Amino acid sequence: MGRPRVGSGALKRGGPGRTLLSVNNDQDDGPLWARAQRDEGAAFAALFDRHRARVYRRALTLVDKHHDADDVTAAVFYELWRKRRSVTLVADSLLPWLLVTTVNLGRNNRRAAARYRALLARLPRQDEQVPQKDLEDIELTDRLRASLRGLSLGDAALLVLTSLEDVPVWQAAQSLGLKPSTARVRLHRIRQRLRVDLHDLNPSTSPAQEGVLS
Amino acid sequence: MNIDMRPDTSAAIRAELAAIGTKHSVLQRRQRRTRLARAALGAGAIAVATTAAALFVAGAPGSTVTAALGDTTTATHTGPAVVDIGQAPSTAGAVIADITCLSDSGVVQVPTGDGSTASAIHCSQSPTGTMHVIDGQLPAKGSSDFRVDASPETKWRAALQYASTATSKWEVNARGQTYGIENRNGHPDLVPYATDSGEQGWALWDDAYGEEMTGPINIYRTDGVTVIGVATPPAETLPDVPLDQGLIDDLDSVETASPVPPAE
Numbered sequence: 001m002g003r004p005r006v007g008s009g010a011l012k013r014g015g016p017g018r019t020l021l022s023v024n025n026d027q028d029d030g031p032l033w034a035r036a037q038r039d040e041g042a043a044f045a046a047l048f049d050r051h052r053a054r055v056y057r058r059a060l061t062l063v064d065k066h067h068d069a070d071d072v073t074a075a076v077f078y079e080l081w082r083k084r085r086s087v088t089l090v091a092d093s094l095l096p097w098l099l100v101t102t103v104n105l106g107r108n109n110r111r112a113a114a115r116y117r118a119l120l121a122r123l124p125r126q127d128e129q130v131p132q133k134d135l136e137d138i139e140l141t142d143r144l145r146a147s148l149r150g151l152s153l154g155d156a157a158l159l160v161l162t163s164l165e166d167v168p169v170w171q172a173a174q175s176l177g178l179k180p181s182t183a184r185v186r187l188h189r190i191r192q193r194l195r196v197d198l199h200d201l202n203p204s205t206s207p208a209q210e211g212v213l214s
Numbered sequence: 215m216n217i218d219m220r221p222d223t224s225a226a227i228r229a230e231l232a233a234i235g236t237k238h239s240v241l242q243r244r245q246r247r248t249r250l251a252r253a254a255l256g257a258g259a260i261a262v263a264t265t266a267a268a269l270f271v272a273g274a275p276g277s278t279v280t281a282a283l284g285d286t287t288t289a290t291h292t293g294p295a296v297v298d299i300g301q302a303p304s305t306a307g308a309v310i311a312d313i314t315c316l317s318d319s320g321v322v323q324v325p326t327g328d329g330s331t332a333s334a335i336h337c338s339q340s341p342t343g344t345m346h347v348i349d350g351q352l353p354a355k356g357s358s359d360f361r362v363d364a365s366p367e368t369k370w371r372a373a374l375q376y377a378s379t380a381t382s383k384w385e386v387n388a389r390g391q392t393y394g395i396e397n398r399n400g401h402p403d404l405v406p407y408a409t410d411s412g413e414q415g416w417a418l419w420d421d422a423y424g425e426e427m428t429g430p431i432n433i434y435r436t437d438g439v440t441v442i443g444v445a446t447p448p449a450e451t452l453p454d455v456p457l458d459q460g461l462i463d464d465l466d467s468v469e470t471a472s473p474v475p476p477a478e
Contacts, residue, residue, distance in 0.1 A: 039242075041234035048231050053218045060217065070219060074227045081234055081241055117363075118325075118332060119230060119240055124222045
């Protein structure tokens, strides 16, 4: 298996030592997704190669253990198959849907594990891994969780997509089935309510981008 | 900094995804199974209508005849538990499990077949509160433990009994297509399917279950050529379960009784 291909599109500088990849990449998931919807396993495998690392890293910020991040990542892609009739591409990319699902499952990874129990039980892994997170990541995880606690599912996904994933508000809105104006209002209320700001953890995305509707 | 999954873990997930569309897909087998379980939930109202189909399936090629062996072990627990059902008789091929919900909510689940599948009862949704499973997973060699997974607060009663199983072979028609019913060996090319007007015939498995929302499909005789009618498979396999339901999540979460390694 080759190196994972992760969004070859616009590279953005994030915080110190951090390179962020935009969802606005030039990889069009459309053709692969059309094949995947016809139950072509190879297409699902290729989509997994393309987006796995991004999903996994997001999962790691939402759960404690690598083990749980494995479960969440697997469940996200199994859900992609299970919901293949209803999944929508946003700006030719599956990534917004994958990330929203990652946030949903990451917040309740027991549920993620329950549906795919038998499959997840077969995954090879070590009993306990030495945490590889650095202090910055630990801080991010703790603050992110504190921020998400008490938020509705949609609001949590909206916050993560726009604050941490460089997803323009209109794309985040579309992947959540909201009007852009509604999403902006909700984001405003979320930030007021939380009184926390995650932007210092990812300075490049402050303020949330509006993107261009063309 | 480029954090990624362990290569063997990601390879295992990738392999499962790559198997989609083939007979090796555990995901697809599980969905089919869940669909059957969901269908059974609504079975009360349509029991009369499906009796003919049930008779048709009974004794079909590939069907498994189960005969109870020895004593029944009865146990009542709350949450997940391991039940000692005694050593398996040498002729045992499965465990028959009768599960009764004693709570109004939560899920009770037993492993079936080789352990890669399971049958579950949702206590809040089941009209009868009972589940009859004839292909419960045998305890591992040398063990007498039968595992019942359940939501932490859910009380249940299980009556468990070993059973011998004999599975007949699928038939093969002149075109070389296998026909019969799905079993632990997988699925044949043609499986029983009723036309929209209720006549029993056979559908290509790929038409009926390989992909969803394909529209009306042909129903054949066992020769795989003669069309006796058409059937319209249900458009959706499963309702989309909301991913986050707060309390319901906790009630329905299933905890595993013990880390029994899956059978290879």
